[in-house]
Amino acid sequence: MKTFNYERVASPEAAVAAGGRFIAGGTNLLDLMKLGVETPERLVDISRLDLNTIEEKDGGFLVGALVPNSDLAADPRVIANYPVLSRALLAGASGQLRNKATTGGNLLQRTRCYFFYDTHAACNKRVPGSGCDALGGFNRIHAILGASEQCIATHPGDMPVAMRALDAAVVTLRPDGDRRRIPLADFYRLPGDTPHIETVLESGELITHIALPALPPGARQLYRKVRDRASYAFALVSVAGVIAVENGTITHAALAFGGLAHQPWRDPAVEAALIGQPPIEAAFDAAATALLKDARGHGDNDFKIPLARRVLIAALRDLTGEPA
Structure with a gap:
């Protein structure tokens, strides 16, 4: 693992002003850093921020980005109103990882493509322009929809699949202080010619909440x-x-x-x-x-x-x- 600077911040505003890579649970990022796939120069620890509540809002719910996956899955209101979300969370990872992983971080998981994790392999997602060894290699877990000649990796998450069916939206804070609400339908990017750009988040933009709307009665x-x-x-x-x-x-x-x-x-x-x-x-x-x-x-x-x-x-x- 390469050396990096570390800073713990006390507010979302301080986080976006810090100019680094955000870390909370770290269940994916730290693995990637150990393997040399990710090499951030600065980590900004947001794990102590007050973004860990689940609130009723506008007939739906507003989920803090730092709510642990285990807490979200076990919340009685989530079980009652969004059982698909609770079940998806419980289908992912292990109990230990769910205790640590956060809601916002779950949305930003990176692919588990074998070639992405192998720093000796060609991977346009890891090194743009290097090629895609998955196209001619062992690609059993790879994409059959929305792929390109540059990348056939898949998104690994369970929770985001449920949230996509629920028409969730991602609430963010930008470094300039503006906030925006991004429908999950618009949040992720297809690989095209730039598979290394996975979401529409701007540099330094912080996920603060996920909004879940009300559903049709009886669904x-x-x-x-x-x-x-x-x-x-x-x-x-x-x-x-x-x-x-x-x-x-x-x-x-x-x-x-x-x-x-x-x-x-x-x-x-x-x-x-x-x-x-x-x-x-x-x-x-x-x-x-x-x-x-x-x-x-x-x-x-x-x-x-x-x-x-x-x-x-x-x-x-x-x-x-x-x-x-």
């Missing part, structure tokens, strides 16, 4: 994750769903996917194939077809295309079936 929620082992494994395919059915017709559908793309993936065409339709297999099949119309495997990950279809259809059956 059912589900998080389903397919992985290689039962715990402490990243998703091959995951789906977060919020579905409302009234009088035999789907009136609301929000579906986000993990393990398929560079970001939590949500395609309006998938939901359009469901809304206004009865909850029957034909509608489910149409949604799966819409999801995968542009899917492209790269050899080792070809299996994700039929797997994603099966996972989505199974999730829709559960979301629209009779309550247990």
Whole structure:
């Protein structure tokens, strides 16, 4: 690990003025620093800031960026109003990591692509312009949607997939003192020619809160994750769903996917194939077809295309079936 300067700050305003890389739980950043993948010159410790509350606001909730994942998953209000979020959090990492990892940091996890972690491999995300060894290498966990010839890495998170289905927004503080609210739909960037730029955050911009809106009354929620082992494994395919059915017709559908793309993936065409339709297999099949119309495997990950279809259809059956 290379040497770096360290500063602990007492306020969000001091954090954005400090001009360094923010660290709170450090569950991803410290690993990357040990491997030489990340080499920040300055760490700004924000872990003591007063950003660890969950408040009701505008019919929804405002979650502080420093709320630990374990606390968010266990909060009775989250369990009651956003069970998909609680389930997604509990499906991620281990209990020890969830105790340390923060809500804001979870949004900024970096890919677990083998070649990104291997500093001897070519990786445009780690070293822009160096190439992408995943394209011709072992790419079983890699993207089938939204990738480019520069990068086929996937986003590793569970929580952000649920938040994408919930239409969450990210609240930030800029170094100039301005605040902005970024819908999660606009927060992540696809790789294109600049896979090293992963979000729309500006230099020095600090996530302070995540806003969760109210949901349609009676909507059912589900998080389903397919992985290689039962715990402490990243998703091959995951789906977060919020579905409302009234009088035999789907009136609301929000579906986000993990393990398929560079970001939590949500395609309006998938939901359009469901809304206004009865909850029957034909509608489910149409949604799966819409999801995968542009899917492209790269050899080792070809299996994700039929797997994603099966996972989505199974999730829709559960979301629209009779309550247990």
